[in-house]
Amino acid sequence: MTPVLEVDGLSFAYPDGHQALFGVDLHVHAGERVALLGPNGAGKTTLVLHLNGILSAESGDGAGSVSVSGLAMHKKNLLEIRRRVGIVFQDPDDQLFMGSVRADVGFGPANLGIKGAALERRVMDALEQVGMADFADRPPHHLSFGQRRRVAVATVLAMEPEILVLDEPSSNLDPASRRELADILRGLDVTVLMVTHDLPYALELCPRSVVLSAGRVVADGRTYDVLTDDALMSAHRLVLPWGFDPRSVPIDSLPR
Numbered sequence: 001m002t003p004v005l006e007v008d009g010l011s012f013a014y015p016d017g018h019q020a021l022f023g024v025d026l027h028v029h030a031g032e033r034v035a036l037l038g039p040n041g042a043g044k045t046t047l048v049l050h051l052n053g054i055l056s057a058e059s060g061d062g063a064g065s066v067s068v069s070g071l072a073m074h075k076k077n078l079l080e081i082r083r084r085v086g087i088v089f090q091d092p093d094d095q096l097f098m099g100s101v102r103a104d105v106g107f108g109p110a111n112l113g114i115k116g117a118a119l120e121r122r123v124m125d126a127l128e129q130v131g132m133a134d135f136a137d138r139p140p141h142h143l144s145f146g147q148r149r150r151v152a153v154a155t156v157l158a159m160e161p162e163i164l165v166l167d168e169p170s171s172n173l174d175p176a177s178r179r180e181l182a183d184i185l186r187g188l189d190v191t192v193l194m195v196t197h198d199l200p201y202a203l204e205l206c207p208r209s210v211v212l213s214a215g216r217v218v219a220d221g222r223t224y225d226v227l228t229d230d231a232l233m234s235a236h237r238l239v240l241p242w243g244f245d246p247r248s249v250p251i252d253s254l255p256r
């Protein structure tokens, strides 16, 4: 089966000469949930920004290739790739700018030419998936941070992406909102790539983790195996929260 996301030999240096990625390979199959782990400055955001062409060899000095469902990352495919790869940025306010939740969630599909009842259905389906249907007429800036994060996820789901990329989805959420978002993400029928420093969240949601460190993939395997590899963890500044031991998590509660 062709991977839904294929990154091969991706290298990238920013215009100031700083090389952030060195020959990164990442293949993700449809339906997988993969965590992208790594210390600050590892290159995670740089990699994510290549997945829908925000960064490319033209924005700096790069090599290698990215393709989505077999579509190569070329200018002519960019619009289609951006529809297929939905990125939820860390700050929901980067994605919410309209006067109502309905307008924000409808903005992307309306740009694709969807209108009327079909548009309303897309919007309400996406809001229902994140448990925010009752908030459709509220101004986004009147919502709490956790509610805005869920609406930001809905803006991306409304585009019916093939791959949902989430940058630090659990950051700044209270424990209840963090749990609710985990339940929502677990229930979605979409391929997920999740950048996170929240290692228990990765273990709970993603069967597979890829570790990026100093611009290179240094591990790619079962999240449980990554988090219990003490030498790997300390070599790449990955630290479990105090009191959290993955070995004490019942194996049959881990995602498959």
Ligand SMILES: Nc1ncnc2c1ncn2[C@@H]1O[C@H](COP(=O)(O)OP(=O)(O)OP(=O)(O)O)[C@@H](O)[C@H]1O
Residues within 6 Å of the ligand: 014, 015, 016, 018, 019, 020, 038, 039, 040, 041, 042, 043, 044, 045, 046, 047
């Ligand atoms: N616009 C830029 N110009 C030059 N260097 C940059 C730029 N953006 C990022 N970098 C550098 O590229 C490297 C990778 O940064 P990146 O933001 O991809 O890391 P990250 O893994 O997402 O880190 P974090 O966990 O802190 O968000 C870092 O050394 C960073 O300083």
